[in-house]
Amino acid sequence: MQKTAIRISQxxxxxxxxxxxxxAFSDDVQHHLWEMDDRIRDVPGVIETALGMNNVLVIHxxxxxxxxxxxxxxxxxxxxxxxxxxxxxxxxxxxxxxxDRGEDLLAWAEHxxxxxxxxxxxxxSGIYTVAAIGGMPGFPxxxxxxxxxxWPRRAIPKxxxxxxxxxxxxxxxxxxxxxxxxxxxxxGHTNTGLFDPSKDPPALLQVGDTVRFAIAAVVI
Amino acid sequence: xxxxxxxxxxxxIQDLGRPGYLAFGISHSGAMDRPAxxxxxxxxxxxxxxxxxxxxxxxxxxxxxxxxxxxxxxxxCQVLIGDRIYPSWWAVHIQQGQTIILNRPRSGARAYLAxxxxxxxxxxxxxxxxxxxxGFGGLKGAGLTRGDRLNxxxxxxxxxxxxxxxxxxxxxxxxxxxxxxxxxxxxxxEFDDFTPESKHAFTTEIWIITANANRMGYHxxxxxxxxxxxxxxxxxxxxxxxxxxxxxxxxxxxLADANTCGGYPKIATVIDADLYKLAQASxxxxxxFSIASTDEAVNAxxxxxxxxxxxxxxxxxxxxx
Numbered sequence: 001m002q003k004t005a006i007r008i009s010q011x012x013x014x015x016x017x018x019x020x021x022x023x024a025f026s027d028d029v030q031h032h033l034w035e036m037d038d039r040i041r042d043v044p045g046v047i048e049t050a051l052g053m054n055n056v057l058v059i060h061x062x063x064x065x066x067x068x069x070x071x072x073x074x075x076x077x078x079x080x081x082x083x084x085x086x087x088x089x090x091x092x093x094x095x096x097x098x099x100d101r102g103e104d105l106l107a108w109a110e111h112x113x114x115x116x117x118x119x120x121x122x123x124x125s126g127i128y129t130v131a132a133i134g135g136m137p138g139f140p141x142x143x144x145x146x147x148x149x150x151w152p153r154r155a156i157p158k159x160x161x162x163x164x165x166x167x168x169x170x171x172x173x174x175x176x177x178x179x180x181x182x183x184x185x186x187x188g189h190t191n192t193g194l195f196d197p198s199k200d201p202p203a204l205l206q207v208g209d210t211v212r213f214a215i216a217a218v219v220i
Numbered sequence: 221x222x223x224x225x226x227x228x229x230x231x232x233i234q235d236l237g238r239p240g241y242l243a244f245g246i247s248h249s250g251a252m253d254r255p256a257x258x259x260x261x262x263x264x265x266x267x268x269x270x271x272x273x274x275x276x277x278x279x280x281x282x283x284x285x286x287x288x289x290x291x292x293x294x295x296x297c298q299v300l301i302g303d304r305i306y307p308s309w310w311a312v313h314i315q316q317g318q319t320i321i322l323n324r325p326r327s328g329a330r331a332y333l334a335x336x337x338x339x340x341x342x343x344x345x346x347x348x349x350x351x352x353x354x355g356f357g358g359l360k361g362a363g364l365t366r367g368d369r370l371n372x373x374x375x376x377x378x379x380x381x382x383x384x385x386x387x388x389x390x391x392x393x394x395x396x397x398x399x400x401x402x403x404x405x406x407x408x409x410e411f412d413d414f415t416p417e418s419k420h421a422f423t424t425e426i427w428i429i430t431a432n433a434n435r436m437g438y439h440x441x442x443x444x445x446x447x448x449x450x451x452x453x454x455x456x457x458x459x460x461x462x463x464x465x466x467x468x469x470x471x472x473x474x475l476a477d478a479n480t481c482g483g484y485p486k487i488a489t490v491i492d493a494d495l496y497k498l499a500q501a502s503x504x505x506x507x508x509f510s511i512a513s514t515d516e517a518v519n520a521x522x523x524x525x526x527x528x529x530x531x532x533x534x535x536x537x538x539x540x541x
Contacts, residue, residue: 009409012489013517015459017409025454050242050457052481057457059242062518063525134245134457135481137354141455177245178354197344197356203244 001028006078008071014047014062018074021054025171027143028083029054030131034207035084036077043073051132051207053141086208088130093175093190093211095124095166099219102166102188106220111151120218122146123187128173128211138177138195138203142211145173157183164189166213177203190216221285222335222370225319228277229352229363230434233339233370234332235271238347238357242457242480249349249357252435252476252499253330255524256294259389260334262532263291263311265376265541270338271348273364275331278324282333284314288372289336289380293389294500295328312384329502337375353436353477378539385539387531400426400506404494405463406517408486410451414465418445422487423509427471431503435477438498440507444469451485458482461490463509473498493520 007019020029033056040049040058045065050057060070097120098105109116128142135141150171161167161182167174169184176182177194190213194204205211234257237250251257251274261270273280278297291311292299299306300321306312308331314320322331341348341359350358359368411419421443432439445465458464462474464484473490474482475498490498491512501507535541 007409010406010489010514011408011457011459011486012406012461013492013514013521015489017456019409019456021454048240048242050480052456053454055454055456057242057459059239059459062514063522066518067514132455133243135455135479137245137356139245180353197354201244202241202246202345207243 001032001083003079004029006075008074010067011057015057015059016067016070016074017055017057018078019055020078025053025131025143027129027131030143031083031085032081034086036081039077040074043070045070050134052134053132088206088209090210090212091192091205092214093166093192094216095188095190095213096216097188097218099188101162102186102219104185105187108151108168108185108187112149116218116220119149120215122149123173124213124215126173126213130205130207130209130211132207133203133205136178136180137197138205140174140194140205140211142173145171147171151185153183154185157181161186162189164191164193166190222372223283223285224364224366224368224370225283226279226281227364227366227368229365230276231280231364232274232350232352233271233341233358233364234274234349235269235338235347237349237476238345238351241345245480246345246354247351247477247480248460249351249476250347251332253294253332253496255389255496255528256330257332257334258528259309259387259531260291260293260332261338262528262535263385263387264289264334264336265378265535265539266334266336266338269347270334270373271341272332272334272339275322275333276329278322280322280331280333281319283317283319285316286372287314287316289313289375289378290320291334292322292331293334294331295325297325297328297331298323306384307386309389310384310386311380313380328500330499335372335375336378337373340371340373351477376541378541380539387535389531400508401497401501402508402510403497404491404512404517404520405488405509406491406512406514408462408489410447410485411487413447413449413451413485414487415446415448418443421445422471423511426506426508429501429503429505429507433503435475437475437478438473440471440473442470445471445487447485453483453485455481455483458486459489461492461495462486463488463490491517491520493517493524
């Protein structure tokens with residue numbers, strides 16, 4: 001990969017945000033960040049990292065390593081970063097499309113100018129990759145949504161979107177691991193739990209895992 | 221055992237939080253005013269990760285079925301135990317059967333009630349902090365309700381002086397500070413993407429904390445801030461103190477229980493050392509942002525840590541623990 005210019009900015013007294021995005025989300029950039037993330041965690045003075053979509057937030061103790069020094073290390077790590085291949089677990093989530101818990105199914109099909117059968121068929125034929133986990137506990141950012149299925153987020157987030165809701169927002173797919181507000185559209189639900197705080201690790205899905213959706217039922 | 225008699229759902233069990241799990245999307249949570257909880261625990265000879273109660277709804281009442289040392293910090297409020305009145309930033313011994321009442325604060329918004337030994341709830345990912353948004357931690361993942369019973373861990377049996385012991389802490393002197401309070405920030409990733417007028421307004425005008433202010437974040441009211449041109453950002457990790465500007469142009473300061481990722485442009489980040497000022501500011505409080513240097517932000521952390529260490533040494537010498 002041609003190494004693109006990265007932007008590094010301060011997120012307060014003890015964090016730097018490394019942004020490697022060049023326009024639309026890139027799987028290739030993300031694979032380089034996966035590899036780099038492991039190395040960043042080994043830098044003395046780094047406390048933890050939070051991988052985002054084509055970016056990574058690095059939390060550090062500024063009394064152990066200052067922002068200028070850390071930025072220099074991050075730039076050099078980026079130049080040396082290789083794409084990481086992860087042989088992740090393959091998860092198949094059975095989805096009940098539509099019905100009370102899939103309120104946006106019909107409008108989604110309409111938006112895509114397809115039949116309900118078509119959108120569901122395309123959604124289930126996709127192979128999704130967990131690009132990052134974040135935002136809320138165990139929430140997977142899935143890449144791999146068929147661009148024809150993309151749908152801009154709601155103008156106003158909906159409160160109380162239920163755990164297990166299968167959702168899409170712009171060009172991304174996901175599943176709600178807990179009940180929380182969300183601006184994404186609700187296509188259906190799965191009964192597979194994605195988050196359990198008493199487990200180690202607490203999240204079912206890990207970065208690099210593959211997710212597939214299967215039809216449990218379609219209710220129109 | 222302690223029984224909660226009067227409370228609101230805003231009152232939660234908190235410790236210094238749950239760092240290390242951002243990669244699982246889990247917020248740090250923990251006390252909004254961290255130094256206040258740290259001081260309360262120091263007064264009792266507790267472990268620094270001991271859990272206490274963050275009281276944001278007053279009056280708060282609880283009955284003790286044990287003999288125990290307690291400390292109240294954070295706000296400036298009246299603390300009633302039996303028929304005696306104590307100030308806050310004070311540690312005192314409570315007898316079995318007595319009731320403690322924390323009255324509405326004269327200044328500040330969050331009191332910390334700590335107990336010798338700390339509250340005995342399960343450790344979850346290294347912390348006892350309640351994450352209400354996600355429904356775990358603390359007591360059943362929720363705020364305290366009337367009738368809740370809390371057990372305590374075995375604690376240091378420090379003999380406090382008759383009448384208890386108070387402490388002076390730098391934060392406490394600033395708590396009643398004349399509004400508008402000054403919040404120091406560092407510019408964030410999109411600072412320069414805002415119009416010159418917006419950058420000027422952000423750093424010179426007065427912002428009001430709206431009623432939409434809780435442990436997740438504070439929504440502010442003031443001039444409308446605008447980007448020079450529209451921006452589409454991918455989801456990215458954020459920290460407590462991140463000042464986001466959504467399309468409405470009205471800033472939101474993300475705090476302890478905020479989502480770990482965001483997508484809105486970030487104009488600035490509140491420096492760690494000033495987060496406690498926000499914790500102690502309630503709705504309608506006016507505030508002003510002032511741009512700090514990185515050196516100033518880091519020095520403030522160093523000074524805070526040194527002051528905490530000095531207080532710990534003084535208390536150890538004084539109380540012999």
